[in-house]
Amino acid sequence: MPRKCLVLILLLFCFAALAQQTFVSLAYAGHDEAKAAYAGDGSVLAEQVLINFWPDFKGTFREYKVLAESGDAKAQWYLGQLYENGEGVQINYSEALKWYRKSADQGNYHGQLKLGLMYHNGRGVPQNYEEAANWFRKVAAQGEFIGQFMLGQIYFFGRGVPQDYSEAFRWYRKSAGQGFADAQCALGAMYCMGWGVLKNYEEAAIWFRKAADQGLAKAQFRLGDMYANGLGVLKNYTEAINWFRKAADQGDMDAQRALASYTSSRQTSLTREIPLEKRGGVYELPVRINGVLTLNFILDTGASEVSIPADVALTLLRTGTITQSDFLPGKFYELADGSIAKNSRLIIRELDLGVIKINQVPASIGSTNSTLLLGQSFLSRLDSWSLDNKRHVLVVGSDIISPK
Numbered sequence: 001m002p003r004k005c006l007v008l009i010l011l012l013f014c015f016a017a018l019a020q021q022t023f024v025s026l027a028y029a030g031h032d033e034a035k036a037a038y039a040g041d042g043s044v045l046a047e048q049v050l051i052n053f054w055p056d057f058k059g060t061f062r063e064y065k066v067l068a069e070s071g072d073a074k075a076q077w078y079l080g081q082l083y084e085n086g087e088g089v090q091i092n093y094s095e096a097l098k099w100y101r102k103s104a105d106q107g108n109y110h111g112q113l114k115l116g117l118m119y120h121n122g123r124g125v126p127q128n129y130e131e132a133a134n135w136f137r138k139v140a141a142q143g144e145f146i147g148q149f150m151l152g153q154i155y156f157f158g159r160g161v162p163q164d165y166s167e168a169f170r171w172y173r174k175s176a177g178q179g180f181a182d183a184q185c186a187l188g189a190m191y192c193m194g195w196g197v198l199k200n201y202e203e204a205a206i207w208f209r210k211a212a213d214q215g216l217a218k219a220q221f222r223l224g225d226m227y228a229n230g231l232g233v234l235k236n237y238t239e240a241i242n243w244f245r246k247a248a249d250q251g252d253m254d255a256q257r258a259l260a261s262y263t264s265s266r267q268t269s270l271t272r273e274i275p276l277e278k279r280g281g282v283y284e285l286p287v288r289i290n291g292v293l294t295l296n297f298i299l300d301t302g303a304s305e306v307s308i309p310a311d312v313a314l315t316l317l318r319t320g321t322i323t324q325s326d327f328l329p330g331k332f333y334e335l336a337d338g339s340i341a342k343n344s345r346l347i348i349r350e351l352d353l354g355v356i357k358i359n360q361v362p363a364s365i366g367s368t369n370s371t372l373l374l375g376q377s378f379l380s381r382l383d384s385w386s387l388d389n390k391r392h393v394l395v396v397g398s399d400i401i402s403p404k
Helices: 003-019 032-041 057-069 073-085 093-105 109-121 129-141 145-157 165-177 181-193 201-213 217-229 237-249 253-265 310-318
Strands: 271-275 277-279 282-289 293-299 306-309 327-334 340-352 357-366 385-388 393-397
Touching: 057 073, 073 093, 073 109, 093 109, 109 129, 109 145, 129 145, 145 165, 145 181, 165 181, 181 201, 181 217, 201 217, 217 237, 217 253, 237 253, 293 310, 306 310, 306 340, 310 357
Parallel strands: 306 357
Antiparallel strands: 271 393, 277 282, 282 293, 282 340, 327 340, 340 357, 385 393
C-alpha cells in the first residue's frame, strides 16, 4: 500500500474518534411550545464534523473517494458528509445517501446515524420516519448516545412508531447517562411535566442543571425558570436571572424575553419594605408566630438569635404549633447588662412579617418578663436587608437563605 494511503487511513481512524465527540446541539423538545417549534421546521442537526480539519478539501475528497470505493466503511461515511456539505464537491444529497448506506450496511454507526437523519429530514430521499427509526434503533443498540437520543425523539413525537413517553424516557435516560446535554435537558422536561415518569421537580432541576453546566442554552433557560417559580429548588430570583442571562447571551429567545420581563417587572419587587414603629429609641414591628400569634418584636441587630418570653413559648405549646421535638439544646447568652445566662431554645416553624415569611428559625426562650427580639437568626436568613431611618422601614431582599 502506498505510504500516502497508509497515512490517510491512520488519520481517518484518529479523525473518526474526534468526530464522535463533535456535535452541534440537537433541537430540544420538552414543553408544548418547544414541541410546536420542533415540529414546525422538522430539522435535526447531528454530528456536524469539523470539515476544516482537512485543509485541502478537493484533495481530501479525491483521496477519500478512492478509500470509499475500496470498501472502507469509515471513508464511505466521511465521503457521504463531503457530498452532503459540499466540501470539495458540489452538494449532492443522493450521492451522500448512497455512501451513507454503504457505510451503514457494513455496520458503521456513523453511517447508520447519518442515514437515519437523511430519512428523518427527507434529504436525498422522501421523508420516512419508519426507516429513520429503524436506523436510529441500530445505532442506539450499539450504545451510541446520539442514536439513543434520536430514538427517544422518535418515540416522544410518535414519528414512525406509536407515541410512547415511557420509551422516550428510557432512551433519553440512556443518552443522558452518557453526559449528552440535549438528552439531559429532555430528561429534565420529562420529569418536569410527568411524561413517561412520575412528575418530580427535584429530579427535573438536577438534569436541567447538568445540561446547563455544559452550556446548553435551552437548559439554562429551563433552570432559570425553575428558580423563578421555586420548582425543585428554593425560589431565588437572583439565580433565575443569572441563568436567564447565560441563555440569553447565547441567543435563546425564551431567555431573552424572560430576562427582559424579570429585570423590568421585578426591579421593584426584588426588595420589600416592612414599616417600623419607633418607640423609646428602638424599632418595633408586628410578627406572626407559627400562624397563631401576632406580637410586636423589637428589631435588634445586635442579638444573636430571635428571643421570645417563656409565656409565649407556653402558648405555642398549648396551641400545638410547637412540640417537644422543636426544642434545641440550651445555650449561654450575654445579656444587655453584661451578665451571662443559659436559656432554653427552640425552632420557630414560621415567622411571618407580611411581605416575607421565614421558616425554621432558631430562638432562645427568656423569662416571662423578657422582651421579644428579632435578632440575627432571622436577619441572617435574608439575602439582603437594610434600615431606612428616614422613612422608618426595614428593606429586605426577596430571596431566603436556607437554614444551615
